[in-house]
Amino acid sequence: xxxxxxxxxxxxxxxxxxxxxxxxxxxxxxxxxxxxxxxxxxxxxxxxxxxxxxxxxxxxxxxxxxxxxxxxxxxxxxxxxxxxxxxxxxxxxxxxxxxxxxxxxxxxxxxxxxxxxxxxxxxxxxxxxxxxxxxxxxxxxxxxxxxxxxxxxxxxxxxxxxxxxxxxxxxxxxxxxxxxxxxxxxxxxxxxxxxxxxxxxxxxxxxxxxxxxxxxxxxxxxxxxxxxxxxxxxxxxxxxxxxxxxxxxxxxxxxxxxxxxxxxxxxxxxxxxxxxxxxxxxxxxxxxxxxxxxxxxxxxxxxxxxxxxxxxxxxxxxxxxxxxxxxxxxxxxxxxxxxxxxxxxxxxxxxxxxxxxxxxxxxxxxxxxxxxxxxxxxxxxxxxxxxxxxxxxxxxxxxxxxxxxxxxxxxxxxxxxxxxxxxxxxxxxxxxxxxxxxxxxxxxxxxxxxxxxxxxxxxxxxxxxxxxxxxxxxxxxxxxxxxxxxxxxxxxxxxxxxxxxxxxxxxxxxxxxxxxxxxxxxxxxxxxxxxxxxxxxxxxxxxxxxxxxxxxxxxxxxxxxxxxxxxxxxxxxxxxxxxxxxxxxxxxxxxxxxxxxxxxxxxxxxxxxxxxxxxxxxxxxxxxxxxxxxxxxxxxxx
Numbered sequence: 054x055x056x057x058x059x060x061x062x063x064x065x066x067x068x069x070x071x072x073x074x075x076x077x078x079x080x081x082x083x084x085x086x087x088x089x090x091x092x093x094x095x096x097x098x099x100x101x102x103x104x105x106x107x108x109x110x111x112x113x114x115x116x117x118x119x120x121x122x123x124x125x126x127x128x129x130x131x132x133x134x135x136x137x138x139x140x141x142x143x144x145x146x147x148x149x150x151x152x153x154x155x156x157x158x159x160x161x162x163x164x165x166x167x168x169x170x171x172x173x174x175x176x177x178x179x180x181x182x183x184x185x186x187x188x189x190x191x192x193x194x195x196x197x198x199x200x201x202x203x204x205x206x207x208x209x210x211x212x213x214x215x216x217x218x219x220x221x222x223x224x225x226x227x228x229x230x231x232x233x234x235x236x237x238x239x240x241x242x243x244x245x246x247x248x249x250x251x252x253x254x255x256x257x258x259x260x261x262x263x264x265x266x267x268x269x270x271x272x273x274x275x276x277x278x279x280x281x282x283x284x285x286x287x288x289x290x291x292x293x294x295x296x297x298x299x300x301x302x303x304x305x306x307x308x309x310x311x312x313x314x315x316x317x318x319x320x321x322x323x324x325x326x327x328x329x330x331x332x333x334x335x336x337x338x339x340x341x342x343x344x345x346x347x348x349x350x351x352x353x354x355x356x357x358x359x360x361x362x363x364x365x366x367x368x369x370x371x372x373x374x375x376x377x378x379x380x381x382x383x384x385x386x387x388x389x390x391x392x393x394x395x396x397x398x399x400x401x402x403x404x405x406x407x408x409x410x411x412x413x414x415x416x417x418x419x420x421x422x423x424x425x426x427x428x429x430x431x432x433x434x435x436x437x438x439x440x441x442x443x444x445x446x447x448x449x450x451x452x453x454x455x456x457x458x459x460x461x462x463x464x465x466x467x468x469x470x471x472x473x474x475x476x477x478x479x480x481x482x483x484x485x486x487x488x489x490x491x492x493x494x495x496x497x498x499x500x501x502x503x504x505x506x507x508x509x510x511x512x513x514x515x516x517x518x519x520x521x522x523x524x525x526x527x528x529x530x531x532x533x534x535x536x537x538x539x540x541x542x543x544x545x546x547x548x549x550x551x552x553x554x555x556x557x558x559x560x561x562x563x564x565x566x567x568x569x570x571x572x573x574x575x576x577x578x579x580x581x582x583x584x585x586x587x588x589x590x591x592x593x594x595x596x597x598x599x600x601x602x603x604x605x606x607x608x609x610x611x612x613x614x615x616x617x618x619x620x621x622x623x624x625x626x627x628x629x630x631x632x633x634x635x636x637x638x639x640x641x642x643x644x645x646x647x648x649x650x651x652x653x654x655x656x657x658x659x660x661x662x663x664x665x666x667x668x669x670x671x672x673x674x675x676x677x678x679x680x681x682x683x684x685x686x687x688x689x690x691x
Contacts, residue, residue, distance in 0.1 A: 056108070134160050170209065230256030247277075282294065326424055406459075437492060520554075523557050587630040634665075644682050
């Protein structure tokens with residue numbers, strides 16, 4: 054069953070609340086002040102069961118100018134608008150502003166109720182209907198049915214219900230959200246129950262026993278009980294008005310505007326990228342201008358950071374909010390001027406936690422435009438790039454689930470979008486130790502080209518080395534990647550045939566180690582000097598400095614081939630000495646000390662310690678204080 058929200062809109066005193074009472078039997082004016090003043094101040098809630106069996110959650114939104122922020126909060130989750138216009142007054146100032154807000158929030162389904170029809174003549178009523186039709190012609194509600202009604206006599210109520218049923222049956226549910234969430238609009242304590250919050254469920258379901266995250270505090274709470282329209286239910290669904298009894302938080306810890314969501318899906322932020330549609334006639338938004346942001350059930354003050362703007366009524370901006378908010382990508386909002394308060398624009402969030410954008414930058418405007426793209430592949434690629442920039446990196450793979458959370462997409466939608474983008478060459482995946490990371494093609498090419506340049510420089514500097522150590526390659530070419538990610542990228546480059554890997558070294562495919570006859574003779578001589586003194590070897594660095602010998606590159610070759618082993622920065626052994634040390638260490642039963650190895654090898658403590666530290670680093674031995682144990686069956690070096 055579809056679960057939809059119906060929201061009233063219209064000028065103060067045009068009879069919205071009376072109409073809802075006539076439709077549902079419920080008086081949504083619940084505050085004493087509302088009763089006394091005869092106007093809706095806060096949001097009122099009820100439900101309407103239609104002839105088809107579909108149940109609409111009804112949000113009665115205030116019409117008075119001073120309470121426009123509550124109207125904006127209520128409209129954020131609305132699927133169908135019930136625009137209320139009094140027959141005796143017609144379209145008024147708040148009617149216009151509410152229409153603008155509905156338009157900016159993208160609400161395109163609705164019905165117009167012309168109330169107080171019993172107070173005017175037929176000719177006047179027809180004139181008002183014509184005026185309404187003309188006014189709606191340029192809006193998303195241009196095809197909305199217009200129904201004259203009287204809440205006093207009941208005239209037209211049945212027809213209004215029928216028209217609402219028709220529109221509701223044609224209305225599409227919003228795109229399925231990947232997480233359960235709502236914005237808190239009320240919070241109170243009940244004796245014997247504890248903390249209770251209410252809100253419109255934007256993503257669901259939510260059931261008894263669910264664990265949710267209260268944001269921005271980041272506190273985990275448990276749902277003890279769920280009610281929909283004053284009836285306890287086991288589970289509530291998207292589009293329903295819910296009240297939840299929570300365990301794990303006090304009433305004083307919860308405020309209107311906070312979010313409750315599936316754990317890990319929303320991130321508190323004070324910076325968002327947004328695509329904004331300006332109202333016709335509104336002045337352009339200036340950089341650093343203070344604005345009133347209405348998003349979810351929050352009214353917050355925000356400053357605009359404005360890159361260069363495209364032509365037309367669309368603006369690409371960054372909003373720096375003076376408090377932390379918890380939106381999801383795609384959330385719609387309203388912007389009003391700081392003072393005097395007038396509606397300027399409506400928009401949608403295109404990135405949460407973006408990098409701080411440069412002002413008056415075509416590049417930044419282009420980045421936000423790609424984030425707002427209807428092409429999911431383009432959007433995902435830009436999310437990856439912008440996420441990297443937000444972390445101070447020039448290019449960075451992102452874990453698949455983290456990207457899906459950034460994009461705020463269901464598993465099905467994300468899988469479909471990624472598959473298409475992968476076919477088009479925009480995105481691809483790399484695997485690292487059981488983790489799946491995604492990259493955009495541009496970032497991958499940047500890293501791959503940097504790797505090629507780093508290897509080329511290394512080979513030119515060390516022509517007789519087999520290759521560059523992988524960790525050095527990571528630090529030089531891709532310092533923003535951790536070892537797992539860098540290893541995955543190296544593996545992919547090797548699979549593409551652009552590099553070769555050998556142990557802990559990597560090289561270009563074109564790199565070959567070739568010794569001249571003179572170098573071969575020098576290599577034999579250098580190796581012999583270490584073979585003759587296996588367990589008391591000469592100082593390699595001192596030998597390299599021998600005048601006229603030019604042994605540096607030859608030493609590189611011998612180390613790269615594993616013939617010589619640098620046990621430390623000061624001590625180098627021939628591989629035969631290392632093999633002897635491994636054999637001796639493995640012969641001990643249980644734990645042994647450095648002195649025991651020294652005596653077994655007949656060498657000095659200095660060389661025994663160097664060999665042990667090398668075996669520790671290679672994880673051949675496990676150290677505990679002054680004792681070591683050889684790791685049987687885990688000998689990765691030999």
